């Protein structure tokens with residue numbers, strides 16, 4: 001199978017023919033996706049379709065067996081030699097991971113650090129930003145997510161919604177080229193979902209950051225996304241502007257998926 | 264109690280050896296055990312099976328037998344690594360220190376492995392996503408979070424090592440218990456000296472476990488205020 | 489260069505076999521006496537009057553923070569000096585501690601009781617109030633409830649710890665070499681110093697300890713599996 005594996009020079013993220021399996025189980029079966037700088041892309045699809053796995057591959061939290069992922073033209077996790085993939089050294093992997101931030105379903109804030117420290121930690125350790133500058137920036141970001149007064153609280157002293165907003169601030173502090181969101185509201189109590197979606201909407205409308213958002217929140221996807229990508233069975237089945245994908249689905253699988261959502 | 268005071272110099276000589284041996288064993292066990300635990304949890308298959316073998320063998324042996332093994336066998340073997348001769352004619356102190364460390368590092372290693380396993384996987388994912396390297400994640404994320412789990416059994420091991428130094432008296436090393444027995448044999452006075460020795464061991468071990476509890480409390484990350 | 493001569497081991501194999509058996513015997517007796525003492529201590533600590541609780545706590549903390557070898561030395565070398573073995577009127581020491589073997593078993597029991605009391609106390613606490621209340625509601629007395637409800641449930645909960653304690657006690661029997669009770673470590677030391685067969689003697693003892701500990705561990709797991717009920 002001869003595939004074009006070169007990155008799109010205009011894309012921030014280029015995913016080419018991405019394959020990933022766990023043992024016998026094929027999870028990703030050739031995902032192709034380009035995401036432009038500043039674009040907000042929502043990924044939808046049934047459970048088990050490989051959305052999380054794809055995001056984790058972009059951040060190289062999972063390795064992949066075939067295909068390529070490029071972030072800003074840089075191959076993720078591997079070096080290419082004569083068309084073969086060789087694992088990249090740890091330092092290089094860490095460096096490219098620092099360019100892509102991730103916000104997790106379970107927040108994954110560091111419980112032994114205050115909110116402020118959670119946000120300053122990456123810039124200080126990885127980017128070697130000095131403390132004063134990192135804290136100033138962190139306070140600005142915490143204010144931006146509406147948590148200026150919670151800087152000194154530990155995660156255990158914050159609600160789920162507040163924790164997730166700190167996690168978004170932590171991601172922003174790295175000034176990443178792209179932020180990956182994996183169902184960031186599904187672990188929250190219903191009344192806390194709104195505050196997190198609000199922060200993400202503001203972020204999307206500031207047009208600064210490239211965002212890949214895996215979500216079940218169709219309202220959010222419709223209002224905020226520049227493009228919706230529908231995945232099923234480990235491939236991208238259909239994509240386009242929200243109005244087109246949600247109102248005039250072409251593929252049968254997407255039609256079925258949307259019908260099940262509305263029933 | 265006057266007799267005890269009159270013999271304080273002899274007791275102190277023994278106590279000094281006990282303290283020195285304890286300190287060496289505790290520090291070495293902690294450092295080596297830390298890496299044993301990291302290897303047990305993160306190592307590749309070869310590293311893991313070798314360390315597992317080491318830990319399980321040590322835990323199936325009495326400490327005393329480990330001490331005797333080192334004391335009697337080490338001098339009888341020749342160790343050359345890459346042509347460099349490693350001196351093996353260890354004395355009592357070194358044999359006891361090596362034996363106790365072998366035991367302590369296995370204990371600490373198992374503790375550290377279990378503690379690392381108790382940290383949710385999302386924590387290292389979050390660290391990776393920030394671009395932290397393995398050692399950065401270990402020392403600033405997973406290990407600090409393991410501390411509340413590590414410290415109580417770790418202080419237990421430290422106290423066991425202090426008590427274990429008494430076994431060195433069976434290698435005729437004149438630590439506290441050995442000194443006590445010698446004094447008792449000489450003076451014919453029994454209870455005051457044994458009570459004094461017991462009190463000293465008690466104070467050391469009890470202090471260690473109290474200190475451990477205090478330190479463990481400091482790692483509660485604002486859970487209760 | 490040191491040449492291995494295993495015939496010194498095979499020629500003296502009774503020494504090792506008898507040593508192993510003596511070690512197991514001392515560990516089993518230490519465990520049994522220690523369990524009885526430990527149960528008394530644990531129930532006294534949970535249900536006894538306050539001064540008694542303090543005494544038990546003090547005992548447990550004291551014993552856990554001093555070396556077993558010190559207890560052994562005190563009983564074996566110390567007491568007979570306070571009460572000379574042959575002096576008339578003090579035969580009771582002789583009756584309780586006539587030889588190294590008995591002395592060591594007593595020391596081991598004293599030592600084990602402290603650890604077991606701690607394990608049993610935690611077990612009693614974990615059984616908690618709900619079964620007690622169920623027992624009381626059936627009209628059982630306090631003692632009846634303790635004996636017929638708390639005790640069996642607690643013993644089931646602590647069974648794994650009890651097994652580990654037994655393995656620990658078996659390893660601790662090596663300390664009996666200090667008072668020349670002829671157990672495994674003593675046998676190894678004898679061969680190693682009488683014939684200078686260091687490597688053979690200590691390797692043999694080490695392997696026997698290792699195999700025995702693992703055999704006990706496997707045996708305990710089998711026993712545990714045979715008990716059908718667990719505590720929810």
Ligand SMILES: Nc1ncnc2c1ncn2[C@@H]1O[C@H](COP(=O)(O)OP(=O)(O)OP(=O)(O)O)[C@@H](O)[C@H]1O
Pocket residue numbers: 022025027045046047048049050051052053054
């Ligand atoms: N670590 C793993 N080991 C084995 N299988 C895995 C692993 N992680 C995910 N899978 C499997 O891969 C498939 C895709 O999982 P993935 O989490 O990517 O789906 P998803 O689209 O995110 O689903 P959801 O909407 O439920 O989050 C599933 O069948 C899942 O069971």
Ligand SMILES: [Mg+2]
Pocket residue numbers: 051052053183
């Ligand atoms: Mg998912």
